[in-house]
Amino acid sequence: MFSVSRAAARSPRTGQRHDFYRIDACDWVNVVPITPEGDVVMVRQYRHGVRNVTLEIPGGMIDPGETPAAAAARELLEETGYRAEEIVEIGAASPNPALFGNRVHSFLGRNARRIGDVANEGIEETWVRLLSRAELRRVARQGGVDHALVLAALHLLDLHLEAER
Numbered sequence: 001m002f003s004v005s006r007a008a009a010r011s012p013r014t015g016q017r018h019d020f021y022r023i024d025a026c027d028w029v030n031v032v033p034i035t036p037e038g039d040v041v042m043v044r045q046y047r048h049g050v051r052n053v054t055l056e057i058p059g060g061m062i063d064p065g066e067t068p069a070a071a072a073a074r075e076l077l078e079e080t081g082y083r084a085e086e087i088v089e090i091g092a093a094s095p096n097p098a099l100f101g102n103r104v105h106s107f108l109g110r111n112a113r114r115i116g117d118v119a120n121e122g123i124e125e126t127w128v129r130l131l132s133r134a135e136l137r138r139v140a141r142q143g144g145v146d147h148a149l150v151l152a153a154l155h156l157l158d159l160h161l162e163a164e165r
Contacts (some may be wrong), residue, residue, distance in 0.1 A: 001025070006022075007019070008020070025062055031072040031073075032108050033134075035155060039132055043056055045126045055139065057150050059149070064105055069107065073087050073106040083113060104153075140154065
């Protein structure tokens with residue numbers, strides 16, 4: 001899942017030696033699936049870190065040997081039962097460059113349609129919720145979406161769609 005390492009490095013400003021800690025994890029993906037009707041396919045799931053149910057977009061870890069796009073399509077299907085006609089990368093970011101060495105890749109899932117049931121693995125449980133983009137913006141502004149990587153993906157979506165116009 002992840003490991004923690006410690007390394008010593010010298011300050012570029014003072015030359016002093018400091019210990020730094022880094023969390024090494026595999027890369028992650030997020031996907032913003034949009035139905036032909038224009039709704040965003042969201043998931044509600046329990047997150048132990050905040051000890052609460054959150055509203056997010058589908059996402060997860062990239063498996064060894066898997067491309068980010070394939071991971072996005074897999075996570076979308078597992079967590080929602082939806083498949084997108086097209087998976088388009090809209091950007092990538094460092095989740096927290098002070099501590100993490102990995103990247104999160106964000107995708108747009110165009111023309112997402114329900115083709116099956118949710119197929120979570122292990123202890124993961126997700127529940128699907130469809131929101132119009134206007135409703136999603138309202139919910140996010142009110143704090144109903146507070147996962148930083150989800151908010152980043154939604155911003156990348158806006159930038160991507162603006163560039164397409």
